Ligand code: C2E
Ligand code: MG
């Protein structure tokens with residue numbers, strides 16, 4: 464009996480695996496048309512100044528509006544896109560789209576774009592960035608590129624050259640998910656980063672664990688020494704925000720302030736939270 468049960472359990476796993484693989488293949492095929500069918504959309508999540516608690520910019524976060532499945536998160540389809548050169552098309556589109564959007568925002572607002580390591584490797588990435596800036600008219604100092612340390616592990620010489628090319632354009636380089644990898648610290652010294660984004664897991668832990676708060680303090684002081692700006696991601700409570708402000712984090716990002724915003728909520732948010740130059744002048748005049 465035990466033997467028979469074992470076998471049927473095995474068959475169950477086997478068929479489950481098949482159907483997962485089938486499902487992924489189907490999604491991959493559909494993803495090829497997603498761009499053409501305008502099913503991809505960028506959401507924007509505010510990056511808040513820890514000092515005055517006002518938005519300084521936004522991170523672009525991609526979504527797939529699947530006609531049947533609904534909203535598919537990037538964790539599910541970016542890996543699929545990375546299995547083929549589809550990631551290049553999607554990545555090019557994302558940078559282009561994000562720069563165009565940011566060019567329409569009030570002056571000074573920055574936009575951060577996540578870059579897949581595969582996209583970075585497969586294309587002349589500085590050229591892609593340069594073209595997106597030129598097409599949109601966005602000033603280069605308003606664009607940030609976020610990369611994870613996975614990118615830095617292979618071919619460090621080639622990666623260094625490409626990163627330097629991007630940085631020479633005047634674009635900000637941020638290390639995303641800082642602290643989750645194996646060599647975050649050595650990479651900070653080796654590559655030309657301007658900014659680190661501390662991974663949400665440390666922010667989560669800081670609510671309960673004094674050791675996590677000590678680590679955050681250490682990262683903040685390291686940032687100061689290395690002249691790096693610090694963003695904390697996944698800030699969900701006022702207590703976390705206040706603690707991060709006291710240790711001199713520069714930017715806060717998370718549901719406590721705002722979720723990623725779609726094309727309906729984004730203009731509303733801008734209107735409510737970001738004074739335009741015009742409105743500022745009006746306020747100045749009125750206060751005299
Ligand atoms: P990430 O770059 O670290 O982005 C932060 C993720 O945390 C986002 O998930 C965001 O929605 C989520 N988040 C923000 N604040 C909070 C919070 O307070 N609580 C919680 N629980 N979550 C929060 P999302 O949008 O699902 O993106 C997941 C990952 O997918 C991103 O992690 C990034 O690595 C990747 N990704 C997103 N958009 C793109 C893109 O356009 N291109 C590429 N290559 N990757 C992308
Ligand atoms: Mg990111």
Ligand code: MG
Pocket residue numbers: 639640660662696
């Ligand atoms: Mg991140």
Ligand code: MG
Pocket residue numbers: 640662663696
């Ligand atoms: Mg993260």
